Amino acid sequence: MSDSETHFDVIILGTGLTESIAAAALSKAGFKVAHLDQNAYYGGDEASLTLDELVQWADTRAADVDPEASAFAASQTAKFTSISHSHHVLPNSRQYSLSLTPSIIPSKGPLISSLIGSGVSRYGGYKLLERIAVFSSGEVRNVPGCKEDVFKSKDLSLVEKRRLMRFLMFASGEFEGKPELEGNESSPFSEFLRTKFSLKDDVVDAITYALAFCTFPSDPTVPALRRIRRYLLSSGRYGASPFLVGQYGGAGEIAQGFCRVSAVHGGVYILGRKILAVSASDSSDKSGFTVQLEDLEDKLTCDLLISSQDFVPPDLQSTTVPVLLSEQAGSDPPPGVARCIAIFDGPIIFPSSPSQQATTSSVDDKGTDEAETANSETQSKVDTAILVFPPGSLPEGSKTSAATVLLTGEGTMSGPAGKCIAYISLPVTNPDKSAEMLLKPYLHATLASVTESRSESEPHSLFSLFYLSTPPSIPSPQSFASSRVVVTCPPSNLLPESMDTATKNAETVFWEAVKALRPALSEGGQEDDTVESFWPPLEVQDEDEEGW
Amino acid sequence: HGVRRTRQTSEAVEARKQREQSRLKEYLSLTDHVLAKKKSRDWSKDAFEATSRLLQINPEFYTIWNYRRNIMLHGLFVNSPPEVINDILSEDLSMTAAALKAHPKVYTLWNHRSWCLENVPDGPGDSRDWKKANWSRELAIVEKMLDADARNFHAWSYRRYVLASMPEQRPETAELAYTMRKIEANFSNFSAWHQRSKVYTSMWGSGKLNKDKCIEEELELVKNALYTDPNDQSAWLYHRWLVDAGQNRHILESEINAIEELLEEDPGSKWCIESLVHYKRLLVRNHAAVIGKEQAEKLHRQCIDMLQQLQTLDPPRKRRYQDIREFGLCRALNLLTSSTW
Numbered sequence: 001m002s003d004s005e006t007h008f009d010v011i012i013l014g015t016g017l018t019e020s021i022a023a024a025a026l027s028k029a030g031f032k033v034a035h036l037d038q039n040a041y042y043g044g045d046e047a048s049l050t051l052d053e054l055v056q057w058a059d060t061r062a063a064d065v066d067p068e069a070s071a072f073a074a075s076q077t078a079k080f081t082s083i084s085h086s087h088h089v090l091p092n093s094r095q096y097s098l099s100l101t102p103s104i105i106p107s108k109g110p111l112i113s114s115l116i117g118s119g120v121s122r123y124g125g126y127k128l129l130e131r132i133a134v135f136s137s138g139e140v141r142n143v144p145g146c147k148e149d150v151f152k153s154k155d156l157s158l159v160e161k162r163r164l165m166r167f168l169m170f171a172s173g174e175f176e177g178k179p180e181l182e183g184n185e186s187s188p189f190s191e192f193l194r195t196k197f198s199l200k201d202d203v204v205d206a207i208t209y210a211l212a213f214c215t216f217p218s219d220p221t222v223p224a225l226r227r228i229r230r231y232l233l234s235s236g237r238y239g240a241s242p243f244l245v246g247q248y249g250g251a252g253e254i255a256q257g258f259c260r261v262s263a264v265h266g267g268v269y270i271l272g273r274k275i276l277a278v279s280a281s282d283s284s285d286k287s288g289f290t291v292q293l294e295d296l297e298d299k300l301t302c303d304l305l306i307s308s309q310d311f312v313p314p315d316l317q318s319t320t321v322p323v324l325l326s327e328q329a330g331s332d333p334p335p336g337v338a339r340c341i342a343i344f345d346g347p348i349i350f351p352s353s354p355s356q357q358a359t360t361s362s363v364d365d366k367g368t369d370e371a372e373t374a375n376s377e378t379q380s381k382v383d384t385a386i387l388v389f390p391p392g393s394l395p396e397g398s399k400t401s402a403a404t405v406l407l408t409g410e411g412t413m414s415g416p417a418g419k420c421i422a423y424i425s426l427p428v429t430n431p432d433k434s435a436e437m438l439l440k441p442y443l444h445a446t447l448a449s450v451t452e453s454r455s456e457s458e459p460h461s462l463f464s465l466f467y468l469s470t471p472p473s474i475p476s477p478q479s480f481a482s483s484r485v486v487v488t489c490p491p492s493n494l495l496p497e498s499m500d501t502a503t504k505n506a507e508t509v510f511w512e513a514v515k516a517l518r519p520a521l522s523e524g525g526q527e528d529d530t531v532e533s534f535w536p537p538l539e540v541q542d543e544d545e546e547g548w
Numbered sequence: 549h550g551v552r553r554t555r556q557t558s559e560a561v562e563a564r565k566q567r568e569q570s571r572l573k574e575y576l577s578l579t580d581h582v583l584a585k586k587k588s589r590d591w592s593k594d595a596f597e598a599t600s601r602l603l604q605i606n607p608e609f610y611t612i613w614n615y616r617r618n619i620m621l622h623g624l625f626v627n628s629p630p631e632v633i634n635d636i637l638s639e640d641l642s643m644t645a646a647a648l649k650a651h652p653k654v655y656t657l658w659n660h661r662s663w664c665l666e667n668v669p670d671g672p673g674d675s676r677d678w679k680k681a682n683w684s685r686e687l688a689i690v691e692k693m694l695d696a697d698a699r700n701f702h703a704w705s706y707r708r709y710v711l712a713s714m715p716e717q718r719p720e721t722a723e724l725a726y727t728m729r730k731i732e733a734n735f736s737n738f739s740a741w742h743q744r745s746k747v748y749t750s751m752w753g754s755g756k757l758n759k760d761k762c763i764e765e766e767l768e769l770v771k772n773a774l775y776t777d778p779n780d781q782s783a784w785l786y787h788r789w790l791v792d793a794g795q796n797r798h799i800l801e802s803e804i805n806a807i808e809e810l811l812e813e814d815p816g817s818k819w820c821i822e823s824l825v826h827y828k829r830l831l832v833r834n835h836a837a838v839i840g841k842e843q844a845e846k847l848h849r850q851c852i853d854m855l856q857q858l859q860t861l862d863p864p865r866k867r868r869y870q871d872i873r874e875f876g877l878c879r880a881l882n883l884l885t886s887s888t889w
Contacts, residue, residue: 147776147777148732148733148734148735149771150776151732151735151773151776152732152772158771158772158775158806158809159775159809159813161772161775161776162775162776162813162814163780163813165775165776165777166814167812191662215647
């Protein structure tokens with residue numbers, strides 16, 4: 001290959017969501033991008049895998065560390081620990097699309113805007129999240145998220161309804177500077193709810209952990225309020241629920257979509273090859289990097305290197321410039337998360353939601369009696385739902401952090417017909433037990449509550465995987481060095497936040513790259529060499545179906 | 549973003565003007581043509597088709613609709629078997645349905661539909677199947693309209709008309725369920741509550757439901773709405789209807805308590821205060837003998853204070869509250885000096 005074929009403006013290491021969004025934006029802006037990943041699949045730590053791939057993923061990371069291991073392999077083994085899984089062999093492995101980073105998408109936010117702005121939204125399908133519930137006093141209770149839910153709820157007294165509505169109105173408006181908030185900005189959100197809105201414990205738990213998605217009782221008020229407001233304002237855009245669930249595997253599928261956009265606009269993709277060496281250019285007048293891949297004779301060079309933390313070799317660690325959002329900088333490293341992915345037989349049963357019943361209409365005379373009986377049923381089948389376990393809600397569970405369970409059925413196209421997936425996440429600061437011991441109680445409680453009771457046996461999963469995910473600490477920003485690697489930071493752990501923070505990180509990476517590369521671009525002599533926005537204005541007709 | 553801006557050249561503007569002029573000429577000549585036929589009492593099929601063309605352009609031309617109906621009555625229906633009549637009417641129902649998609653609020657279209665529905669003959673044979681089918685379809689259309697806008701009171705009115713006209717009446721319990729669905733979808737819907745009150749009135753009158761039990765249940769239901777949103781007028785008005793003239797003292801007293809509790813949670817809520825005045829006055833007016841003079845005076849004083857408060861809370865109605873206060877004052881004075889104690 002000639003120099004022009006092996007030299008790029010940017011080389012990106014790792015096809016995680018943040019890197020993929022950045023790759024798409026940079027390619028669309030006209031930069032020459034090479035995007036590499038040692039994995040044979042897209043998505044990195046946010047990938048969606050078939051069942052066999054997931055088992056292999058788990059086994060390679062559970063194996064003993066090989067002293068010859070690449071920086072990537074070593075980083076992965078350090079990150080994912082306490083791995084265990086069942087040995088059942090399930091058929092139709094290829095029909096599963098299991099996500100390493102379960103997530104939901106707020107209907108208004110950076111990710112949805114980027115999905116639309118980049119055109120990636122056309123590649124996938126999305127479903128409205130049907131239900132959010134909280135595990136309270138041993139049973140599953142729907143969480144009211146809007147006026148209609150509150151009106152119809154049978155779990156709240158009249159006074160509780162009034163107080164909850166007062167809070168929801170407060171949270172959806174401009175609460176900054178309001179008297180209730182004064183002095184309480186950083187106090188624990190649950191305390192704020194109890195004292196300023198006179199809400200009872202079970203309502204406080206529902207709001208704190210299932211509306212604001214806090215993880216600890218000490219989580220501060222203002223960030224929680226901001227999240228709630230974003231979600232409240234998201235509801236109604238596509239339907240009553242504020243959230244969408246991605247089909248075909250969620251985050252991994254979306255990352256792949258962004259890579260596709262990048263490729264269509266000239267990005268070069270190389271997957272599945274070991275990255276042998278990453279080094280800074282040694283010439284004094286030129287700053288840049290060289291990457292050598294296994295089984296590829298020519299080395300790839302670039303002016304700027306963007307990388308996920310896994311791929312940065314030890315000798316270059318000190319030159320990295322981590323890209324941080326202002327709220328992440330200077331904060332404590334995020335805790336580890338104990339995770340479980342379990343497959344079970346559907347259907348998923350939840351208590352009926354008020355708004356759901358209200359939308360069925362009876363048109364013909366014969367149908368009226370049916371419609372009436374349907375309204376009196378207290379349970380219904382759902383395809384997507386979230387069940388939140390507040391701290392202390394499960395006797396055998398954690399008393400200090402909240403667990404979230406994302407349940408997806410066959411409508412999400414992430415498994416064969418009749419099979420459902422449960423994703424359990426529990427933040428842990430100092431795990432004293434294995435991931436499996438920590439999460440098994442939650443798995444049992446979930447399956448017992450949401451599956452139809454079969455005659456003899458207790459409900460059980462067909463397959464389960466447990467592991468602990470501990471992200472490496474975020475390096476502190478270094479002063480500007482002539483040769484530096486832009487490093488992406490892992491997205492937030494929160495179910496509704498992970499993809500939005502990845503998008504915001506990606507946008508910051510994008511602008512960093514543009515800043516560094518712009519001199520190079522203007523040399524090209526194009527008339528339109530200013531990059532004005534993250535995504536260029538949408539073309540009305542986009543002919544982009546080159547071979548993929 | 550992403551929307552193409554079309555540029556209007558002067559040639560394009562001129563061309564558009566030309567097209568408009570020619571269309572205008574066509575319309576005017578067609579109008580003359582049809583009106584001439586009407587004057588000459590032309591009831592032929594040609595005349596009918598001419599009206600179709602004209603009405604497609606201007607569905608609000610009610611004179612032509614009248615003419616069209618006359619053509620049907622004096623021309624097309626004369627000496628025709630019921631099947632033919634039904635077919636012609638079905639055609640018109642389809643035509644107006646299509647027109648309504650583009651012009652949903654044109655009265656003449658809805659008017660013509662009613663006329664067609666009312667003129668559907670009995671049949672086939674001895675059955676009323678044609679009538680049933682047409683009215684059922686009409687109900688479906690009204691429901692689509694209410695799905696699109698549950699607060700369209702024209703549609704609710706039309707719904708009552710359709711329900712009353714159906715050859716086989718739907719059970720009133722089904723209508724109660726329908727209003728419940730609409731209320732659960734969004735309880736800020738006066739028409740839905742209103743419909744509910746009409747159905748209940750009918751069912752109490754015919755003895756199908758026990759009035760006292762219903763009122764108890766409905767009070768519970770509407771209180772959920774009041775507590776969820778104390779500013780929603782439609783729920784307060786339904787509550788007012790349930791309490792009625794205040795004949796039942798227990799109900800009056802417990803509702804007053806509930807509203808006072810709500811007022812504690814939401815001090816300054818205009819509807820709470822106004823309702824309390826209304827209900828406390830009812831209590832004094834209807835049950836003075838039972839509650840006793842002292843209590844009556846106390847309630848009266850509370851009302852005076854609340855009316856004062858309302859004058860500041862609700863300035864547009866300041867005079868009204870002032871009026872009630874003064875009138876109420878007189879009333880109370882009369883009570884006190886009355887010899888019926």
